[in-house]
Amino acid sequence: xxxxxxxxxxxxxxxxxxxxxxxxxxxxxxxxxxxxxxxxxxxxxxxxxxxxxxxxxxxxxxxxxxxxxxxxxxxxxxxxxxxxxxxxxxxxxxxxxxxxxxxxxxxxxxxxxxxxxxxxxxxxxxxxxxxxxxxxxxxxxxxxxxxxxxxxxxxxxxxxxxxxxxxxxxxxxxxxxxxxxxxxxxxxxxxxxxxxxxxxxxxxxxxxxxxxxxxxxxxxxxxxxxxxxxxxxxxxxxxxxxxxxx
Amino acid sequence: xxxxxxxxxxxxxxxxxxxxxxxxxxxxxxxxxxxxxxxxxxxxxxxxxxxxxxxxxxxxxxxxxxxxxxxxxxxxxxxxxxxxxxxxxxxxxxxxxxxxxxxxxxxxxxxxxxxxxxxxxxxxxxxxxxxxxxxxxxxxxxxxxxxxxxxxxxxxxxxxxxxxxxxxxxxxxxxxxxxxxxxxxxxxxxxxxxxxxxxxxxxxxxxxxxxxxxxxxxxxxxxxxxxxxxxxxxxxxxxxxxxxxxxxxxxxxxxxxxxxxxxxxxxxxxxxxxxxxxxxxxxxxxxxxxxxxxxxxxxxxxxxxxxxxxxxxxxxxxxxx
Numbered sequence: 001x002x003x004x005x006x007x008x009x010x011x012x013x014x015x016x017x018x019x020x021x022x023x024x025x026x027x028x029x030x031x032x033x034x035x036x037x038x039x040x041x042x043x044x045x046x047x048x049x050x051x052x053x054x055x056x057x058x059x060x061x062x063x064x065x066x067x068x069x070x071x072x073x074x075x076x077x078x079x080x081x082x083x084x085x086x087x088x089x090x091x092x093x094x095x096x097x098x099x100x101x102x103x104x105x106x107x108x109x110x111x112x113x114x115x116x117x118x119x120x121x122x123x124x125x126x127x128x129x130x131x132x133x134x135x136x137x138x139x140x141x142x143x144x145x146x147x148x149x150x151x152x153x154x155x156x157x158x159x160x161x162x163x164x165x166x167x168x169x170x171x172x173x174x175x176x177x178x179x180x181x182x183x184x185x186x187x188x189x190x191x192x193x194x195x196x197x198x199x200x201x202x203x204x205x206x207x208x209x210x211x212x213x214x215x216x217x218x219x220x221x222x223x224x225x226x227x228x229x230x231x232x233x234x235x236x237x238x239x240x241x242x243x244x245x246x
Numbered sequence: 247x248x249x250x251x252x253x254x255x256x257x258x259x260x261x262x263x264x265x266x267x268x269x270x271x272x273x274x275x276x277x278x279x280x281x282x283x284x285x286x287x288x289x290x291x292x293x294x295x296x297x298x299x300x301x302x303x304x305x306x307x308x309x310x311x312x313x314x315x316x317x318x319x320x321x322x323x324x325x326x327x328x329x330x331x332x333x334x335x336x337x338x339x340x341x342x343x344x345x346x347x348x349x350x351x352x353x354x355x356x357x358x359x360x361x362x363x364x365x366x367x368x369x370x371x372x373x374x375x376x377x378x379x380x381x382x383x384x385x386x387x388x389x390x391x392x393x394x395x396x397x398x399x400x401x402x403x404x405x406x407x408x409x410x411x412x413x414x415x416x417x418x419x420x421x422x423x424x425x426x427x428x429x430x431x432x433x434x435x436x437x438x439x440x441x442x443x444x445x446x447x448x449x450x451x452x453x454x455x456x457x458x459x460x461x462x463x464x465x466x467x468x469x470x471x472x473x474x475x476x477x478x479x480x481x482x483x484x485x486x487x488x489x490x491x492x493x494x495x496x497x498x499x500x501x502x503x504x505x506x507x508x509x510x511x512x513x514x515x516x517x518x519x520x521x522x523x524x525x526x527x528x529x530x531x532x533x534x535x536x537x538x539x540x541x542x543x544x545x546x547x548x549x550x551x552x553x554x555x556x557x558x559x560x561x562x563x564x565x566x567x
Contacts, residue, residue, distance in 0.1 A: 143467075144398060144403070145418040145464070146405065146407060148473075149421045151392075151394075160304075175360070175364075
């Protein structure tokens with residue numbers, strides 16, 4: 001089974017790109033499936049099903065979505081094998097711009113759109129920087145110049161990636177992407193493989209459900225901003241160590 | 247190492263490859279520009295030097311420093327939707343050519359353009375092959391944004407950046423690392439104003455340009471600053487833009503122009519017309535003498551309609567036309 005991780009900011013067109021691309025593989029007689037990761041809600045699974053794509057969804061709920069992803073990815077691969085898929089795609093949104101679900105030796109795709117602003121390639125960090133293929137969407141509604149500027153910015157952040165333009169509505173460019181998905185190595189398991197980039201660090205009192213504000217309630221991995229305030233103004237004080245708190 | 251970076255100091259590096267500063271600052275050498283006399287060998291280890299060399303090489307490719315000029319592209323026919331051989335076996339488009347593409351919706355116009363953009367090697371549904379300057383081109387045309395073969399201009403495109411015309415053009419020039427950006431910005435602005443009829447200033451926000459002005463700016467900008475040798479135009483709206491002059495500008499800047507249009511004036515302005523149906527190029531025809539002669543009449547009709555449009559705008563009645 002071939003396994004591809006697809007990530008990208010919310011509403012960048014991941015689902016549309018995946019459906020259009022898998023359509024070409026389906027036409028070639030391949031069995032395809034998607035595991036959709038999201039936070040609170042998604043009905044994209046219906047969309048996939050409608051297009052004859054086998055699908056499972058995972059909602060992270062209160063958990064960090066990417067920690068949730070990495071804790072479940074091996075099981076997803078095993079599900080794909082059980083379903084006899086030729087190609088399995090994982091779809092996840094890089095919600096805090098700090099995450100990246102990409103795994104070493106597994107084809108990593110990042111989807112980003114022309115409307116998201118020219119500084120976005122710099123902002124979204126690891127999920128773009130560590131990708132093998134960068135798909136730029138929504139090119140049909142911006143000028144040629146903006147497309148060129150945007151692609152140049154992507155190139156500055158990740159000069160090794162292959163950059164493709166795909167239109168999620170008409171499917172332009174998706175055939176070309178599908179050829180890249182069919183030439184990759186097969187994967188039996190991701191157990192023992194490593195993430196390309198570490199996940200965002202956490203584990204403070206808020207991770208565990210704390211809702212009150214103030215230093216007295218902050219424990220664990222907490223960091224304070226330096227607001228350069230003159231001395232004498234009351235600040236909240238530093239974080240409390242896990243050990244010293246009562 | 248191909249560029250002998252280890253013999254250079256920071257000042258020499260940045261003078262030659264200014265974009266290297268970004269790479270170094272991304273890799274933990276943020277204040278490097280403050281120490282122009284420091285030798286690279288002293289700052290970077292072997293691995294970092296190799297990474298820098300790789301980055302400079304990729305950026306040089308990106309900026310077209312090692313680019314070979316595209317003078318012609320040739321499409322070799324594949325098969326139609328029903329599997330039969332494509333009737334047109336070969337079509338070559340050279341720099342300065344204007345080729346119109348006509349055919350009903352779903353006939354395969356988009357696939358033809360996609361085949362060109364992807365530089366097909368018999369590996370697309372049509373089985374077509376595309377060569378550049380008579381050669382089978384390498385992968386760079388497929389995967390790197392800088393070597394995009396086709397620039398596209400279409401009716402539903404908009405400017406979305408919140409910048410003035412001048413800032414916008416400067417940003418585009420910068421991302422292309424264009425030489426003499428000032429001259430290019432002036433030239434684009436002058437040309438765009440010539441095309442649009444309604445003049446605009448360099449400090450106009452691009453988002454407040456009219457449809458005609460936007461189109462004019464996009465065409466002039468693509469002609470001058472885009473690296474893509476092929477320009478695909480998906481109709482040019484009739485109002486607010488001088489279409490003959492728009493084509494002349496693209497030809498002057500040595501573009502190969504492909505135009506998907508069913509506008510009779512535009513279609514007759516082309517050097518050739520490709521007729522698409524059933525997923526295949528059926529015929530390539532040149533405008534006949536009679537068609538050329540009719541172009542004059544069509545232009546007169548067009549001018550008349552434009553005149554009526556103008557009168558409406560001025561609040562007149564059209565009792566007499």
